[in-house]
Amino acid sequence: MASQRGVLVITGGSRGIGAATAFAAAKDGWSVAVNYRANEKAAQSVVEQVRDEGGEAIAVKGDVAESDDIKRLFGEADRLGTLRGLVNNAGIVGEKQRVDEMSAERLERMMRVNVIASFLCAQEAVQRMSRRHGGEGGSIVNVSSVASRLGSAGEYVDYAASKGAIDTFTLGLAREVAEEGIRVNAVRPGIIDTEIHASGGQPDRIERVRPMIPMKREGKAEEVAQTIVWLLSEQSSYVTGAFLDVSGGR
Ligand code: NAP
Numbered sequence: 001m002a003s004q005r006g007v008l009v010i011t012g013g014s015r016g017i018g019a020a021t022a023f024a025a026a027k028d029g030w031s032v033a034v035n036y037r038a039n040e041k042a043a044q045s046v047v048e049q050v051r052d053e054g055g056e057a058i059a060v061k062g063d064v065a066e067s068d069d070i071k072r073l074f075g076e077a078d079r080l081g082t083l084r085g086l087v088n089n090a091g092i093v094g095e096k097q098r099v100d101e102m103s104a105e106r107l108e109r110m111m112r113v114n115v116i117a118s119f120l121c122a123q124e125a126v127q128r129m130s131r132r133h134g135g136e137g138g139s140i141v142n143v144s145s146v147a148s149r150l151g152s153a154g155e156y157v158d159y160a161a162s163k164g165a166i167d168t169f170t171l172g173l174a175r176e177v178a179e180e181g182i183r184v185n186a187v188r189p190g191i192i193d194t195e196i197h198a199s200g201g202q203p204d205r206i207e208r209v210r211p212m213i214p215m216k217r218e219g220k221a222e223e224v225a226q227t228i229v230w231l232l233s234e235q236s237s238y239v240t241g242a243f244l245d246v247s248g249g250r
Contacts, residue, residue, distance in 0.1 A: 003056055004029035006084030006138070008232065009077050011035045011064050011121060014043035016194030017143060017228075018089040020221035022046050024229045026055030030085060033077035034059045037090070056080065064090045064117035065109065074124040084138040085232045086125040088118040088166075091143060093159045093200035107158055114162035115169070118142055122173060122184075130180040137181025139232045142170050143224075144186040146247045156200065163188075167243060174241030183240040185231045190247025192219045214249030 008025050012018040014036035022032045023046070032050060034057055036043040043059035050057035060076045062069030077083055092113050094106050122140055129138035145163040152160035167186060174184035191213060197205040206218045224246045230236055231244065 003031035003081055005031075005233075006082050006136075007031045007033060007077050007080045008085035008087065009033045009035065009073065009083065009121070009125070010087045010089055011073075011117065012037070012090030013087075014039055014046055014059070016196060017189065017192060017221045017224045018087070019046045020225035021087055021089065021228050022050060022057065023053075024222065024225040025085075025087075025232065026050040026053065026057060028229050028233060030232070031056040031080045033057075033073065033080060035062055035064070035073050035090065037061070037063050064121065065112045067120055070117065070120045070124060074121075074128070078128075082136065083125060083128045084136065086121055086138070086140045087143065087228055087232070088121055088140065089143040090117065091145075091162075091196075093196055094156050095201045096155050098154060099157050102158055110158045110162050111165075114159070115165045118166060118169060122169075126173075126177055126180075126182060129182050130177055132177075132180045135181070138183075139236075140173070140182065140184045141228050141231045142166050142184070142186040143228070144170070144188045144243065146188050146190045146245060146250055148188065170243070171241050178240055183231075183236070185236070185239060185242045185244065187224060187227050187231065188243050188245045188247065189224045190219060190245070190250040192221055192224055192246075194221055212250070213247075217248060219246060219248055 008030040013034035147160035148163035170186040
């Protein structure tokens with residue numbers, strides 16, 4: 001199936017919300033560059049599944065904390081065709097800690113992966129998609145979190161603050177490139193059933209938080225993916241600088 005929509009880069013596209021977005025976007029006609037950091041098997045399995053369903057996808061290994069890896073990611077994506085979309089999805093949480101316990105190394109890694117990488121990826125995307133630079137326009141979706149307005153006290157305030165930065169980045173970049181054919185929006189997931197909770201040392205987090213969710217259930221990665229794909233598409237042509245909470249009311 002030839003790409004109808006152009007090329008889409010998804011950082012952290014190999015598992016969780018990123019993988020669900022790769023499947024949904026490929027179904028919607030995007031050619032997808034699936035970035036991952038370490039788990040090659042998961043990335044290859046996403047690519048194979050997309051191809052089995054007639055879509056186009058490649059896997060690109062790279063740590064978004066490294067600016068050279070980001071440049072290589074976009075270089076590989078260029079080989080697929082014209083870039084028209086970016087999902088800044090790769091993100092990490094740390095172990096549960098109070099602010100007065102957090103090391104400088106932890107804070108630096110958190111901000112590098114969750115914030116600076118999104119700036120650097122957006123830079124690459126704007127340089128290719130902006131009409132100011134001879135591009136054809138496009139759409140950027142940043143994956144924030146409801147943590148940006150909740151603060152995550154006693155759990156991971158650094159993560160929440162990194163997502164607060166993503167919200168402000170979304171607003172500012174959206175206004176900066178609005179005239180140039182690029183829309184920039186954010187989704188703010190609530191509690192979504194992925195491996196991120198276990199990666200932060202809290203495999204029971206979903207069970208613990210579920211009673212506090214107005215809908216009394218966690219979300220599925222696919223439910224976030226559908227929202228992202230809508231924001232990428234022309235269906236949302238007059239939406240920019242917006243935050244869409246996908247959180248069951250939380
Ligand atoms: P996940 O299941 O832990 O998956 C993370 C993905 O990001 C994997 O594909 C991983 O690749 C990749 N990744 C991690 N660090 C990376 C790096 N430095 N460079 C490149 N890729 C990297 O996470 P998720 O739950 O889907 O979360 C995705 C996004 O949604 C994050 O920004 C997160 O903050 C946000 N979010 C999630 C929730 C939730 O409840 N799940 C709620 C709110 C917001 P490897 O496997 O190769 O490491």
